[in-house]
Amino acid sequence: xxxxxxxxxxxxxxxxxxxxxxxxxxxxxxxxxxxxxxxxxxxxxxxxxxxxxxxxxxxxxxxxxxxxxxxxxxxxxxxxxxxxxxxxxxxxxxxxxxxxxxxxxxxxxxxxxxxxxxxxxxxxxxxxxxxxxxxxxxxxxxxxxxxxxxxxxxxxxxxxxxxxxxxxx
Amino acid sequence: xxxxxxxxxxxxxxxxxxxxxxxxxxxxxxxxxxxxxxxxxxxxxxxxxxxxxxxxxxxxxxxxxxxxxxxxxxxxxxxxxxxxxxxxxxxxxxxxxxxxxxxxxxxxxxxxxxxxxxxxxxxxxxxxxxxxxxxxxxxxxxxxxxxxxxxxxxxxxxxxxxxxxxxxxxxxxxxxxxxxxxxxxxxxxxxxxxxxxxxxxxxxxxxxxxxxxxxxxxxxxxxxxxxxxxxxxxxxxxxxxxxxxxxxxxxxxxxxxxxxxxxxxxxxxxxxxxxxxxxxxxxxxxxxxxxxxxxxxxxxxxxxxxxxxxxxxxxxxxxxxxxxxxxxxxxxxxxxxxxxxxxxxxxxxxxxxxxxxxxxxxxxxxxxxxxxxxxxxxxxxxxxxxxxxxxxxxxxxxxxxxxxxxxxxxxxxxxxx
Numbered sequence: 330x331x332x333x334x335x336x337x338x339x340x341x342x343x344x345x346x347x348x349x350x351x352x353x354x355x356x357x358x359x360x361x362x363x364x365x366x367x368x369x370x371x372x373x374x375x376x377x378x379x380x381x382x383x384x385x386x387x388x389x390x391x392x393x394x395x396x397x398x399x400x401x402x403x404x405x406x407x408x409x410x411x412x413x414x415x416x417x418x419x420x421x422x423x424x425x426x427x428x429x430x431x432x433x434x435x436x437x438x439x440x441x442x443x444x445x446x447x448x449x450x451x452x453x454x455x456x457x458x459x460x461x462x463x464x465x466x467x468x469x470x471x472x473x474x475x476x477x478x479x480x481x482x483x484x485x486x487x488x489x490x491x492x493x494x495x496x497x498x
Numbered sequence: 499x500x501x502x503x504x505x506x507x508x509x510x511x512x513x514x515x516x517x518x519x520x521x522x523x524x525x526x527x528x529x530x531x532x533x534x535x536x537x538x539x540x541x542x543x544x545x546x547x548x549x550x551x552x553x554x555x556x557x558x559x560x561x562x563x564x565x566x567x568x569x570x571x572x573x574x575x576x577x578x579x580x581x582x583x584x585x586x587x588x589x590x591x592x593x594x595x596x597x598x599x600x601x602x603x604x605x606x607x608x609x610x611x612x613x614x615x616x617x618x619x620x621x622x623x624x625x626x627x628x629x630x631x632x633x634x635x636x637x638x639x640x641x642x643x644x645x646x647x648x649x650x651x652x653x654x655x656x657x658x659x660x661x662x663x664x665x666x667x668x669x670x671x672x673x674x675x676x677x678x679x680x681x682x683x684x685x686x687x688x689x690x691x692x693x694x695x696x697x698x699x700x701x702x703x704x705x706x707x708x709x710x711x712x713x714x715x716x717x718x719x720x721x722x723x724x725x726x727x728x729x730x731x732x733x734x735x736x737x738x739x740x741x742x743x744x745x746x747x748x749x750x751x752x753x754x755x756x757x758x759x760x761x762x763x764x765x766x767x768x769x770x771x772x773x774x775x776x777x778x779x780x781x782x783x784x785x786x787x788x789x790x791x792x793x794x795x796x797x798x799x800x801x802x803x804x805x806x807x808x809x810x811x812x813x814x815x816x817x818x819x820x821x822x823x824x825x826x827x828x829x830x831x832x833x834x835x836x837x838x839x840x841x842x843x844x845x846x847x848x849x850x851x852x853x854x855x856x857x858x859x860x861x862x863x864x865x866x867x868x869x870x871x872x873x874x875x876x877x878x879x880x881x882x883x884x885x886x887x888x889x890x891x892x893x894x895x896x897x898x899x900x901x902x903x904x905x906x907x908x909x910x911x912x913x914x915x
Contacts, residue, residue, distance in 0.1 A: 348880040359861070361575070394686070399859075486636040
């Protein structure tokens with residue numbers, strides 16, 4: 330399991346169908362080779378204040394179909410650069426899911442209605458339990474497929490392949 | 499138990515008995531990037547130790563999203579991509595050649611192939627019977643290096659379509675209707691597999707339009723059987739030898755079956771800001787629009803320009819509307835000029851852009867102003883998609899787009915011709 334199995338931070342809440350255009354719009358394509366500059370615009374079209382407020386360790390909490398749209402891995406990347414430790418959602422779009430795991434960013438499926446904006450959250454990646462320290466509620470998140478867990482354990486796909494030289498199922 | 503198209507292709511390419519839910523490692527026939535996902539892919543590729551391209555002739559870079567380049571940063575990205583192609587011997591298609599998905603259809607995609615691209619609309623090649631899906635840069639970098647990747651074998655929804663389309667109703671209306679039935683996440687992780695007598699009569703251009711938008715319901719692939727229509731297309735593209743018939747088994751297992759009567763479908767429009775927010779055109783008639791965009795990997799093919807030219811022939815666009823036309827490829831542009839479609843559209847007042855993605859993703863060539871509305875033949879209407887979160891995007895067919903360009907408001911194409 331990942332070395333850092335207990336994650337702690339505040340909840341930033343978003344709705345359903347947060348697209349890759351909300352996360353990092355296509356109009357910033359010219360900044361994609363300048364990631365620190367690109368990351369200043371993270372989540373801009375969903376919440377223009379997010380980039381200034383988010384702190385390392387915080388969580389993105391959202392509804393269903395998070396990350397729909399483009400295959401741009403920059404969407405997962407700018408969220409990671411912003412310091413977000415995990416994304417908790419009701420459901421996630423397929424390409425974004427692979428991209429986030431490939432960047433070593435956990436996406437956890439759970440009933441996010443039970444988490445309010447600003448709550449202090451603790452996630453235990455080893456036990457699969459999310460604790461809302463503000464309302465004392467507990468949630469469990471769905472299992473991540475083994476192949477993705479292995480990639481997550483190595484910190485992402487590129488480090489995984491660099492180490493193993495191939496896929497090991 | 500028989501197999502779906504996806505199970506058949508993944509079985510063959512993985513050398514295993516692939517069934518829905520299995521994880522397999524499969525050989526890839528073509529891996530590609532475009533100019534906005536390519537630079538990150540190459541940087542990831544270079545991080546993989548001893549990374550050499552496994553199959554340079556099955557690895558392609560398309561310059562299509564930002565051509566001609568609007569600024570120095572993207573020009574430098576283009577330089578970086580050209581240099582990589584030079585160093586590694588992979589294929590590169592210069593700005594103006596066309597949109598990656600159109601070029602993949604014209605030059606590469608064959609029935610039974612596995613195609614992966616760093617672009618979500620890679621699903622388009624499913625129109626030719628390929629298992630084609632979009633991935634991010636890390637995944638594609640690894641395919642560049644290894645020539646293979648892992649897949650979870652998808653469950654399949656069987657979409658059966660019968661009946662004849664009404665006049666000025668077509669593939670775009672069909673797929674917008676389907677997405678409204680499924681919802682924007684209704685087919686997440688699933689394969690959409692199309693069949694029925696309507697499908698047998700659909701051209702490859704129409705099949706590509708439908709497959710292109712499978713991802714807008716969350717699907718991993720949208721795949722058509724391979725038949726005589728496929729053969730004729732491949733032969734016309736000078737690779738008839740790559741044809742093979744491909745059908746699902748009669749006793750294949752489907753998670754869900756959806757039946758559509760094409761004769762009941764109206765011209766459809768997706769309203770802001772999600773693709774599943776769909777209504778028949780008549781419910782939106784009269785909605786004022788500022789820009790009409792006909793093009794993209796969804797609807798920038800010759801048949802699409804033919805429809806627009808038929809409706810706009812010897813007419814002028816409404817003075818309050820800007821009409822933008824971007825053919826999907828150089829082949830489309832050349833044919834459209836030879837037949838005279840481009841001349842008709844230019845005479846109607848259209849701006850003709852070079853083959854490429856153009857206004858679709860909001861980085862240039864038609865960015866919307868505050869509170870403006872665009873009717874586009876593209877595949878996405880997300881907030882901010884066309885460069886401005888204060889603007890609105892409606893999605894429709896080339897027929898509805900051309901009719902609306904005439905009137906300056908959303909218009910049923912049956913009302914103007």
